[in-house]
Amino acid sequence: MPKEDFLNKSDYKTPLLFPVRFDRSAKTIHVLDETKLPWEEAYIEVRTLPDAEQVLYEMKTRAFGQVLLFLYTAASETLGQSAGEPETIIDTVARRFKEKRPTFDFPSIAALLKKALAHQKGEPPLEVVEAFIKRFDDSRKRRALAFAAILPARARILTLCNVNGELVYLYYALKSLGKQAHFYVSETRPYLQGTRLTLFELRKEGIPCALLCDNQAAALMSEKKVDTVVVGADRVNTRGDIINKIGTYALARFAQVYHVPFYAYTQYPLDIDIEHIPIEQRPEEEAFMFYETLEPRPESVYPNFDITPSTYISGYITPEGVKREKP
Amino acid sequence: MNIERLKGSILAWGVLDTAAAQYVQGLKKTVIVPEMRPSCAGMFRNIPLLTRQKVACAYCTDNMLGILFYQGRIEETLLVYSREDARGITAPSGSSYVSVLSRAHGVKIRLHKGDVLDYNAVFKDRDARTLCGRTFYADADAVTARDEEIRWDELEPYEKIK
Numbered sequence: 001m002p003k004e005d006f007l008n009k010s011d012y013k014t015p016l017l018f019p020v021r022f023d024r025s026a027k028t029i030h031v032l033d034e035t036k037l038p039w040e041e042a043y044i045e046v047r048t049l050p051d052a053e054q055v056l057y058e059m060k061t062r063a064f065g066q067v068l069l070f071l072y073t074a075a076s077e078t079l080g081q082s083a084g085e086p087e088t089i090i091d092t093v094a095r096r097f098k099e100k101r102p103t104f105d106f107p108s109i110a111a112l113l114k115k116a117l118a119h120q121k122g123e124p125p126l127e128v129v130e131a132f133i134k135r136f137d138d139s140r141k142r143r144a145l146a147f148a149a150i151l152p153a154r155a156r157i158l159t160l161c162n163v164n165g166e167l168v169y170l171y172y173a174l175k176s177l178g179k180q181a182h183f184y185v186s187e188t189r190p191y192l193q194g195t196r197l198t199l200f201e202l203r204k205e206g207i208p209c210a211l212l213c214d215n216q217a218a219a220l221m222s223e224k225k226v227d228t229v230v231v232g233a234d235r236v237n238t239r240g241d242i243i244n245k246i247g248t249y250a251l252a253r254f255a256q257v258y259h260v261p262f263y264a265y266t267q268y269p270l271d272i273d274i275e276h277i278p279i280e281q282r283p284e285e286e287a288f289m290f291y292e293t294l295e296p297r298p299e300s301v302y303p304n305f306d307i308t309p310s311t312y313i314s315g316y317i318t319p320e321g322v323k324r325e326k327p
Numbered sequence: 328m329n330i331e332r333l334k335g336s337i338l339a340w341g342v343l344d345t346a347a348a349q350y351v352q353g354l355k356k357t358v359i360v361p362e363m364r365p366s367c368a369g370m371f372r373n374i375p376l377l378t379r380q381k382v383a384c385a386y387c388t389d390n391m392l393g394i395l396f397y398q399g400r401i402e403e404t405l406l407v408y409s410r411e412d413a414r415g416i417t418a419p420s421g422s423s424y425v426s427v428l429s430r431a432h433g434v435k436i437r438l439h440k441g442d443v444l445d446y447n448a449v450f451k452d453r454d455a456r457t458l459c460g461r462t463f464y465a466d467a468d469a470v471t472a473r474d475e476e477i478r479w480d481e482l483e484p485y486e487k488i489k
Binding site: 038160184186187188189190192195196199203209210211212213214215216217218219220222246247248249250251253254257279281284287288290291292294296298299300301302303306307 | 328397454
């Protein structure tokens, strides 16, 4: 597949590339209900900010999906508002979203949206949002090519959770360079985003992949079956420390012990102390997801994210390309 | 349970027997009991055993161990294995995950030789394609869960339960 074909390709089968869409005629946001995957591709209709908050809190969408949800919610809430008010509305949406998902950086996305609105003065917010999303998607494809360029000809890649189509882009980018890939997907308990989302979308695209339990990652790396580990990042600071789905830090430590390069998809680094960002604690009962009956249920902890210091990160896959030292 | 409540905890990995349970009971600390996929032996064997022994337990999924080590919440790791020889031990799938994290954070490993268990006979799940017997993908490829061999030098410093 030539590079130009990859950049122009649009016939992807995975709904996770753009899991949230806006229906202009119905003024409704359609959110792919990720909690129903892999068994059903169903969408939830979101018409109000409270609808969006509920969908967000229940983790019907996350990662890039929650970014899209924020952008579309902010844009539709500003419809019909007079000049000067959109910025206040955007900040309100960001604040309320952050209350539901405290670890993710909605205020920074809000700042970017306000900047885009100022830059495209006079354009309707929805047009600005669509252009913003298009620019980000183009950068996803470019960074896929940049990352593919440094991977071996037969890349065995270990990942966890889900990065909304970035691995699908990576696979086709590798193909355009005449390379091959096989993905090992860590199931990512308790929500099983690895199992239900990443394995789902890779299989849908016919991409070679295999599933593993989270605790098998160390053994897999010790057996030299992994060439690279790649993860997402919900937060990153300018030093290169990241916050990502629970289980990420352990993978980084194993990668260092077994000399496996460890990369993270990052964007919008901030000059902050990563330890000051709150780590979301989900309700205890969610730690037992997929258990049907448990009597009595033990006490549980459920930190939803963990911190990986930059010491353990080989490089960052950013919208500007692959960076080794800092994002 | 708020994670802040876990201080100076004991991590218990492997299929605990009565001796292991009595050992942790004597420590009078909260015991972190990971799920232990794919078998979920942590949930279905260790939690009930420790609860009967009136040991305070905190359940977590296996992938939460990283942050617990990172935040210094684990004082000691109890690793129950099934076999040993001159090279090292044979322990359940995931034991390398636990032993590498323990050593990386300077947490002492306490070893105990437990029972040899036929996982296929006792537990429903063999790999990540199923959970509690529920199938996610019948035809997907999955990494087979099997016992892991860990060398003695990879466990240092360790002690055995007396």
